[in-house]
Amino acid sequence: MNSDTNSRDTANVVSTHSVFGAPCWVSLTSRDVPATEKFYSAVLGWKWRTGKLGDHFRIALADGVPVAGIAGVAVLWQMAVAWTPYFAVSDADAAASRARERGGTVAVGPLSFPPGRAALLADRHGATFGIWEGELFTDWEAWRKAAPAFVRLHTRDAFDAAIFYGEVLEWASEKPGCCEVRYEANEVVLRSQGTVVARISSGALEAAPDPTIRPHWQIHFSVSDVAAGVEAAQHHGGTVLMQNTDEARLRDPDGAQFTITSRAEH
Template identity: 80%
Template sequence: MNHDSTPTPPATEVVSTHSVFGAPCWVSLTSRDLEATQDFYSAVLGWRWRKAKLGEHFRVALVDDVPVAGIAAVAAMWQMAVAWTPYFAVPSADDAASRARERGGTVAVGPLSLPPGRAALLADRDGATFGVWEGELVGNWENWRQAAPAFVRLHTRDAFDAAIFYGEILDWASDRPGCCEVHYEGGEVVLRNRGDIVARIESGALEAAPDPTIRPHWQVHFSVPDVAACAREAERHGGSVLGKAVDEAVLRDADGAQFTVTSRPLR
């Protein structure tokens, strides 16, 4: 497993993973070419950029001055895969890493101290990569949720087994105030935080056997006003369209990282 995305540490803020936990709180992309990556996502998603504290190979993407994603142009230099990775808020990155290891997952990187917090890159039992972040969040969590990422979806072989794994690591459906709620809706396991859908886990029909051909992975979905326009810009800037509907399209950027753009409502 590759340590796909080193998280870009957030600026100091009052909202922390001690009050918002278990939900996705950041997304990060590992790429090969910083300028090409910035040009692609500026054209497709309208992002602007600022430098990150981790160094010249890192950038933070902005939507209306709200930080929405981290870019790490280190894939070639560090021989890592090009991919989007979601990070989940946890009270303790060390505890989350230990829980993942105890339950058959893998700890690829960390936990590392990245002021103002700690981070680790993990993989679940089926190899899907995800991160955990402990500490102060990027800006205002509600603004981040509305500015770009709509939700993340895990494509896996057994949604219920995956939900148990993640629930035990991230304290889903616990008795802690503010924890995420787990539901079964429309053939998927759905994670809600404060009423909004923040993650989905799918593995096909409830009665069907797990599909051995699925390569489990987390797919990041970005909320956009015009799916067709994003698809056109992706193709114009060296990317491709892997699947398209009226309100959603699966895209691949010029480096090969997959992501989804959607105009569907969050609830």
């Protein structure tokens, strides 16, 4: 998890104990950090600052709010170029253990990254996600408004995935403040504090699991003008994979996929 503790507003520090189970950060691995910065500045209007972990790590700012981390370690650590969502947990070690027990994989960690602990995991169908325990880097509500609209898991079996993540991340538990899970319009929908923060999709209710789907988490960033975002992406070397009036799925020049969604639609 890419962090910059200097960017936190200490008057509004929130811990993962208060928003556990919900997405709380997104991170991108990159081969070329300057090119990545230029692309996302053009498409999403982000500004940048150096992360506390060194020159390979950068923090994206939207209206001054830290919203995402960029790690220029794809070549150094032989990692795939991809966006990864991080979910808040009250205990990273316990959550990692629950993932292993349910057929998931712990790829990295949990490791200490003050002011917290992080781990990189994969669910039992191979979709990569992260967990974070500790203080959040900015007020969660401010991050939610300035950062991703939501994250969506594309998988082969939404119900099986919901059971896995529900048990690992303590969704729909008896703990006060846990996330609420419902099935709506052929998707599993996750809400935190009444706000939709994640969706899990695998097709129609009566459809059999699709073996051709490569399970993955897709990050949806809210924008005021989808068409303008698409034009900026194409102008700066990106690829349009899907586009309609309200959203577009894009690939950045490095190969990472993400979606831009109309701010009025999420």
